[in-house]
Amino acid sequence: MVDQKRQRERMGETDLDIEEELLSEAATTVTEGTKRLNRTWVELIVTGLFGGIDIGLGILAMILVKQATDSDILAGMAFGVGLLALKLAHSELFTEEFLLPINAIVAGQGTWWQLLRLWAVTLVGNLGGGIAFAWLMVMALPNYHDTLIQSATGYLEPVAVGTMIGLSLLAGATITLSTRMQQGTSNDVVVALICLSTGLLVIGLGMLHGALNAIVIFAAMFAGAPIALTEFLAWFAVVIPLNMLGGLLVITLPRLARTHRVLRAVRTGEVSLETLEHEAG
Template sequence: MADVAAQTGDVPREAPRSEDPHGGVAHGEDARGEEPRGEAAERRRLGEHDHAIEDALVEEFENTVTEGANRLNRTWRALVVTGLFGGIDVGLGLLAMLAVVDATGSKLLGGLAFGVGLYALRLAHSELFTEEFLVPINAIVAGHGTWLQLLRLWSVTLVTNLAGGWALTWLIVAAFPHFEDVLLESTATYMESGLTLETACLAILAGFTITLVTRMSQGSDEGIATLANSFVSGLLVVGLGMFHGALTSSVIFAAMHAGAETTYLEWLVWCAWVIPLNMVGGLVIITLPRLVRTWELVTAEREAQRALRAQGS
C-alpha cells in the first residue's frame, strides 16, 4: 500500500486533531481523534439493555416491579389468605425450633431449625409483613401503585400473620405440652428487657435481615438459594434472639397459650416499638439505598407509565 501511494502521489493524511490551549489533545477526543466513550455509554455497549446499569440489576428491577404490582393489586380474599398462611408457616418453624432446643439446648441450632418454616413460607408463596418493605415500594415509586394500596397490603398482611401464628401456636402447645419450659424461657428473654439500646438494635437488625433475604430471593430462582436463604434467616433472626414482629410474636403467643404471665396488653406495647424498628431496618438500610442504586430505571419506568396514561386519556 505504501508503494502505491508513492507512485500515485497520494500521501496518507493524519486524522485532524483538535488541540487545547495547552498544546494537548482536546478533552473531548482521544489521541486518534475519536471521542472516548463515557462510563454510561460503555455500560450500554457492553450490556443487553439500553440503560446505563448492569444487566443483572435491570432484570432484578423488572422482576421486583412486576411482583410488587401483583401484590398491591391483590383482592381482599387473596391478601387475607396469603397473610394467614404466612403466620401458619411460621408456626411450622416454631415447632421445629422447639423440638431441636428441647433435645439439644442450643438456641443457634433451634434458630437453624426455624428455617424450616421460612422455607415452607417461600415454597407456598406466603408472605411475612417485613417481606413487603422492598418489593411493593419499588412498584409504587416506579408508577405501578399507590401508597393507599401499600397501607392496605401492610395492615392486612401484619394482622393476618399474627392471627395465623396465634391459631397454629395454640395447636402446637396443645399437642406438645412438654415444650412448655422452652417456651417460657424464650419468651422471658423477649419480654423482660423492654426498650433499650440493645433491644432496639436487635429489632432493627431483624427488619434488615428479612428484607435483605427478600432482595436476595429476587436475585435468584434457584431452589438451593431459596433453601439457604431460609435457614440463614432462621439462624440469624431466631437463633441470635433478634426481635421480629411476626416471628417473635409466634414464640410469645405459644408461651401465653402454655401459661406464661405475659398479657396481651404487654404484647401490644412490645409490638408498638418492635414493629416500627423492624420497618426502620428494612426501609432505611435496604430499600432506600436500593432505590438510589436503580434510580435511572425508576425514572425511566415512571416516564413510560405517564406516557401510557396520556395515550389512554
C-alpha cells in the first residue's frame, strides 16, 4: 500500500502525492507504451499485419450473426471476438496506439519519431492483413457477399456532416478507452466482457472506424460491390484523422493531465520507472 506520507518522503519536494490507482496507471501505461515504441521494424510490421487478420476474425463472426439474425446489436457482440483475439494474440489495432505510447513519451521513454513510426506501420499493417483476410473471406463464403456489401454501403452512404464527425470521434475514443480498461485488469473474463461490450457499441451503433470498416469495404469490393477506390480513399481520408482526434482529445489528453505530475517526475529523473513500478505494484 502506498501512502501519501511515504510518497512525500521518498520524492522530496516533487509533491507527487497521488493515489495508488494513478501510480499504477502511470506505471502500466508507460511500461507497455515503451515496449510498443521500441519494437523492431519486423515486430511492428508483423504485429500490424496480425492486427488486421485478428479483426478479420471478428468480421467473420459479425457477418455470420448479422445474416442469421439481421441484428446489428448481436452482430456487434459477435465482433467482440476479434477484439478479444487482438488482446490474447498480442496484436494491435491502429486506434489502440494513442494513450500508452504517448504516456511513455511524456515520461521520457521514447520519441515522437518512434510514435509516428508506430502509427504508420500499424495502420498500414492493419490494412494489409485485413485486406488479405477479406479476399480469403470473400473467396470462401459466397453466400455472405450480400451481407458484406450491405454493411460496406452502410458505412459509405452519405450522412450529415455532424453525424459523420461524431461517429468517427466516438469510434476512436471507444477503442482507445477499451485498450486502457484492458490494461487495468488481469482477469481474462473481464477482458472478454470489455471486448464484447466494445464490439456492441462500435458495430451496434454504426460507428465509423477507418481501419476496421476498411476491411469490410474491401471485402465488399472483392464481392462485386460498385465501390470506387477513389470513393473509399475520400472516406478514409476523413475518418482516420477523426478517429485519431477522438482517441487523443477525448481519452488520452484528460488522462494525461491526471497523471502528468508523475510522468514528468519519471522524465526528469526525480523517480525511476523501476521505482514507480515497485511502488505501484
